[in-house]
Amino acid sequence: MSHSSLFTAVSLGLFAGVTASAALAETSPLEQQLKDLDSFQVIAHRGASGHAPESSMAALELAHEWGADYLELDIQMTSDGELVAFHDDTLERTSNGEGHINDYTLAELKDLDTGSWFNDAYPDQVDDAFVGAEILTLEEIFNRFGQDARYYLETKSPQLNPGVEAALVKRLEAFDMIDTGRVLIQSFAQESLLTIHELNDKIPLIQLVWYYPSEEDDERLVEWTGVTPGPQEITDEDFQAVAEYAVGMGTNFIYEGEEVIDAAFIQKAQENGLPVHIYTINETDEMQRLLDWGVSGLFTDYPDRLIKLTE
Structure with missing residues (x-):
C-alpha cells in the first residue's frame, strides 16, 4: 500500500x-431515559416502603442506596400551593392528623408525625428514628437526591388538587429534571396527563390502569376510568391510542386474588410501543413469574428483593 x-x-x-x-x-439524556425503558426497571414504591414509613426520607434513602431505577411518589398540593409526597387523600392512615391533606398549609402538615404509625403497624421493624418523620416537599426530595436519582411521580387525585399539573411542571423545569431524563409522570387520569403534555410535551408520561370485574358481569373485566377496554377486549389500536401520548403503562396484575392480565397482554402492549410496569409486587415468587413473562418493570415496596432477583 x-x-x-x-x-x-x-x-x-x-x-x-x-x-x-x-x-x-x-x-x-432524555433520549437515553426512553431507551432505558426498554430494559427492566426497578420502581421503589413510595421508596423502600416495606422497610421504612412510605414516602419518608428514610424509605427514599434506602431505595436510592440499593440502586432502584426510580423513586416512586404520589404528589399532592397543600392549601397554600406547595407540592408534597403523600399517598392518601386523607391523613389518618399514615400520620397523627385527620381530614383531607389538601385542606392544610405546608406549615400545618410539617407539624404532623408521619413515621410513628409504621412502628405501630410493623412491630418487628420498630425504629425510634422513624418517630416524628415529616411530610416531605418535592423540593426537599429534589434537593436531597438531585440528578443522582430518577423520579416516577403521580399526579394524585387531580380533582382534589386543582393546578397540580402546572405547579409540578414548574418545579420540574426549575430543577432541570426534564431534559436531563430524570422524571416520569404517571396518572390514572388521562386528562391530567394530557394537561402535563400541554404544559411541556417533552415530559414522558405513564398511563396507569386498573382492571377489575364489571359490576354487571363479573366474567368481564373493565378499566377503572375507561381509558382502555378490559384485557380480554383490548386491541392493538387501543394500545396505540395510549402510545400517542404515553411512553408506557402501569397496571395491576391481580384483583382480589384473581389475575387480570397475562403474558399476552404484556407482549401486545410492548409490540405497540408501551413498556408495562406492574404494581405493586412484593413476593419474590410473583416477581419471578412476572420477570419470566417479560414485564418491563415492577413497582415494589421491597426493591432489595427485586434487585437481588435481577442481578
Missing part, C-alpha cells in the same frame, strides 16, 4: 471513529 493510500485509509478510519463517537454523543 502506498503512503498516500495508507494515509487515506487511516484518515477514513479515524473519520469513521469520530463519526461514530459523534453519533453516540448525540443521544440526549
